[in-house]
Amino acid sequence: MSELDSLIKEIANVQSNGINAAIIAAIVSIIIGFSTIMFQWRNAKRTSIVSSISKERIEWVNNMRDNFVEFNNSLFVLNQQRKFLYPEHIEQEINVLLKLSNNIELLINPTESYSKALIQEIESVLVLIQIDKTSVDKIGQKYKDIMKLQQIILKSEWSRTKLEIEKGKVIDNEKVKAIYSEKANELGLQSVNKNENMNSLQEIIYEKTEKEMISYFFEEFSIGKKTKDYINLQKKIYDLKIEVLEYAISRFTFIDNTRDHSKYLPSIIPLLAVYLGMFFTMKNQQWGALLFICIAIVLIVYFIARDRKNRNKAIFLLEIFKQARDRKIKEKQL
Known part of the structure; x- marks a missing residue:
């Protein structure tokens, strides 16, 4: 009888071990499944953010660059030819520059220091170019200063876009400021402030x-x-x-x-x-x-x-x- 009891106990232990192993396997499966769901959710969220950032920001930067190019071309041509143009023609060209200036002001970040400096330079050159005695060289120097600020803004925004795509999230203002300072140093321009x-x-x-x-x-x-x-x-x-x-x-x-x-x-x-x-x-x-x-x-x-x-x-x-x-x-x- 004792042998039968011990055999029954052994069978019960085997069954118990089998149940325990099944419980462990179930727990492990739940943990792995939950981890997989969380990982996939995070990847999906990151992909969504990256897609939104890359599409909208790249479109915005390209639009800003096109306005920069058009403004610069118009300013350069007017500066070189204004002594040979009629007053009404000069007025028309200035109106074109004013329109482009407004577009640029709406596109750039009004709180960013380099953007503020760009607007100030543009407003200054628009005043100077309407004065007959202003030399071509003086406006030419303003033109170069404007281009340098535009380069800083464009390079910084491209770097910002790349970084946000890599991280899958929008970076904070302090990091944006650091990017602008870094690009300004690369182009040989110290902080505007x-x-x-x-x-x-x-x-x-x-x-x-x-x-x-x-x-x-x-x-x-x-x-x-x-x-x-x-x-x-x-x-x-x-x-x-x-x-x-x-x-x-x-x-x-x-x-x-x-x-x-x-x-x-x-x-x-x-x-x-x-x-x-x-x-x-x-x-x-x-x-x-x-x-x-x-x-x-x-x-x-x-x-x-x-x-x-x-x-x-x-x-x-x-x-x-x-x-x-x-x-x-x-x-x-x-």
Whole structure:
């Protein structure tokens, strides 16, 4: 009889193991299925954003470029020939320039500093070209200044479009400003506002969230850019006041301390203890306990990985700002 009982128990154990294996397989299938759905949803969302951005923004940039070209051609021809034209003909050409100027003003971003500078240059040249005594060379120089600003705007918007397509999302205003400054430097034109870069960095340090601040500076120092871009950014940071640098250092230090992932490690041991206790004492709910503990551990690992990534970025940026502060202090002492 005892042999029969043990045989029945063995069969029951085999069946139980088979059921348990089926439960595990079902849980794994659910997790994989959910992950696949989330991945596909994110890809679909990114594709939709990229499609919308690329189509509308490229059309807008092309339209802006066409208006730039037409304005420049009309201005160049009028400047060269106005001494030989009748007043009514000159007036007609100026009206054409005014119309194109209005189109350009509607197309460009009115809050962007280089766009403001372009409008000012266009308004200035439209006044000068109506004065008979204005020399051809003076208007010719204005023409060159206008073209340079137009090149900065077009190159910056193309770079912005490429970056947004790569990331699958619209980039923030601080990154747009950085792109404009970068293109201006490439074309040999310094910022139209000497304090713009400094004020922009101060706003990021004082007003932006931790995530936004880390994202901006880490993106600016990311690998793959030209050497002069890194040098220019380091110079901008060095030009900040000592109190701004110290506040940035305090923020990065706070991120370093609060994102220390080792604080999560002690919580894993009690979770394992709870799981083992539930596993051995509550046989009917042991797979529910396993699922609960697995989810808890996965969440903990996720938060550890996320915080560790942000902490590493903060430590990297912390050292850069410390070097700038220490250098300023050292130079003041000399």
